[in-house]
Amino acid sequence: MTAQDQHLENVLARGYQHGFVTDIESDTVPPGLDEETIRFISARKKEPQFLLDWRLRALERWFTMKEPHWAKVHYPPIDYQAISYYSAPKATTDGPKSLSEVDPKLLATYEKLGVPLHERARLAGVAVDAVFDSVSVATTFKAKLAEAGVVFCPFSEAVQSHPELVEQYLGSVVPYGDNFYAALNSAAFTDGSFVYIPPGVRCPMELSTYFRINAAKTGQFERTLIIADAGSHVSYLEGCTAPMRDENQLHAAVVELVALDDAQIKYSTVQNWYPGDAQGKGGIYNFVTKRGECRGRNSKISWTQVETGSAITWKYPSCVLLGDNSVGEFYSVAVTNNRQQADTGTKMIHLGANTRSTIISKGISAGHAQNTYRGMVSVMPGATGARNFTQCDSLLIGPHCGAHTVPYIETKNPQAVVEHEASTSRIGEDQLFYCLQRGLSEEDAVNMIVSGFCRSVLKELPMEFAVEAQNLLAVSLEGAVG
């Protein structure tokens, strides 16, 4: 074994840095999903009748649906009745009124994760709605946001404070019967984030939520709903990390975005769930439905994601471009290592005239991992003047991994232009040689090359996320030379 191979093994064998479990007393329902469970969750959260009815309809539909298997991911059968669908950290009161009321162990967890809640919030001007398992426990900068008329709160709170908005928009982008996992989420979601930006308001700060799976044998079913009213603008940041587990955990989130006339939504994600060990044991199953609708003229939705974690990733953040001149964007870096499997991509559905979309996807595969880009660009007959540009590149590191590209291009309007290009390659020996002979270490050279490979995506991230994403890439792949 060469020194290079040895180094590669060492790097790949490195443990998950965020792997620890916080010992907090949880309030967990017994495993299983039925009408009783749904009624329990709904009652526990004091939900209005319309939401309970909606959940029950979703549950009914879910019972009739089959788990999809078209994605290029393989995992043992999931027993959905063996999962507990509600887990809430116990607090001394009904809900913390400020950070000082939050369980200190929980705050310590965030510290271990490197999430400097107070400092970061102050220094970067970021409001944080931190979600721990399924219940929001800390929210900052609310006053400043309220001043601007922005509603940014846990979903369960929005149900109480703005039921009319929730009723109007919930399920309007991702209906409860959209797919198997969306139906599951619609029935069983426990919390998430809600954002409403009033007309003409530019959100005064980046909005950020941290998700974290904690209690064992619990699924995480987040529901996020963001509505940008006419002429508004919002940038939303989502980051995830999870403790080490031996058993697989299920994450089935739904994110719905609505952009009305001239509104813009930028949704950024750094996903670093526990990916399982080198033998593929453990890790998060991440089945996420993310979709945005550009309903208004000149509206824009931009998805940016850096996916480094999860054992299984099944995720296709999409844009439905309904409004004339609306714009959809998708920027993605997906890194898989060891036995990770990712099947991710996007859908751009062009319905309005002069709609435009851009897709930039970078897939990096190492070890025995499988990384698939699956994307659809569909131009409907009414989308005169529509344009799409897609670029998806794959980088392979090592002889045992796989990189796959599965685009679908459907064009039904003769005035539309769709362009797609893709490439698959490995880190060139000439590139490495050049870097080494300029004095760089092998590790730095690979980092630099990978960073350059992903540059067009990373530059789309907000500054603080870009730094975090760079670190994640380095941790995942440094020295991994094929």
Add this chain to the structure above:
Amino acid sequence: MSSVRPPPVPGSLSQAAFEQRLRDAVMDAAPMLNAKLLPVSVRSSALNRALAAGLPQIRDDLWRYADLKFLGSAPWAPLPAAQDANRWLDAARAFLPAPLAGFERLVFVNGRHAPALSGSSPAVDADAAPVVPERTRHERFGWLNDAFATDLVRLHVTGQRRIELLFIATPVDAPQAQHPRLELAVLPGASLTLVERHLGDAGGNSLINVAAQLHVGRDARCVHLREQNLAAQAQFLDTLQTALDAGAEYELTQLVLGARSARSSQRISLYGAGSAARIHGVAVAQGHRTLDQSLLVDHVAPDSSSTQVLRGIARDRGRVAWRSRVEVAATAKRSAAEQSLKGLLAGHGAEIDLRPQLEIHTDEVRASHGATTGALDENMRFYLLSRGLDPETARGVLEWSFLADAISRIVDTQLRQLAEQQLLAAVGSTVAREALQ
């Protein structure tokens, strides 16, 4: 991935009705199925597999864009031989193109060998054994060819040969099924230039179900031009399998210009080290035609290479759909694959669906693809109009140049000229024709 548009439903035919139709067809066809060409055990096994596979399912991704509505009423039993053979031959002569200089000609009329229209070469080598390749469920209609083929071309090619195969369909009294079949082996070191043309008019509601298998031996070479230019109401199914040994070369050019509904399932397997495949395809869908092709290029051996250049035009309410997949196995180190797919939309009800796909299982590989769809470039059109061309001529020139990108890569001059002539007829560009002359 879930679809925005529901996938096509194969007519109103249920699975049970499809099975019954096949069983009835076997009863009708039994006296015509020559056991010397294909043993009964092969036919029986193929039929059972086809029955087990059933119809393509509505959500089967590989059949997503195919127009299979005709399966609801399509016949499967092959047409009995004509009682008055001259009637078929006379009808076939109307579709017979001029002979290609230097080519041996073999003509089949309504699925049966027509020696009167062919040259002196036999269609079947006496010492050649039947070739029935392994098929997947996606090649299910190939099984039905195995079961129902009434005649075939079975040759072992040595030395250098140039062969022209003509499959002519003529109108008959009742709906008919034809099962043209090719089994060709290009032996090591040999060279075959093959022209395979499907022409004619089988009449409404008839079905043509082709199965072609080629084996290109070590260091052998095969240049293959396929043309499907059937009448506008034809229903065409096609299964092509080509296997390449070490050092073999295969150049495939496909002209898909006719039929109301055409579906082709093709697999080109690079089993030998250093083997190479070059694939050029052109499709022009007019009227209500749906031209659907699913192509798999399977890199198994190291140092193999493949290129694909596919160009399609959809006019009126026509649809061109291409699924073009490259799979590179972990054993296929140092392989290279390139795909270029382009579609031109020339009608407000037209549709282009492109799926260039890569599945790569090793890092020592170079693979890339590009795909575009759009209308004719307005700047180019404006330039031609400004030079005095009328709109129709300008369109013809631009469409011709768009398609010529694929066929200009044909190495064999005679084949390239043949392809050019056929495309000029499809595009209708007199200016381009004059320029070529």
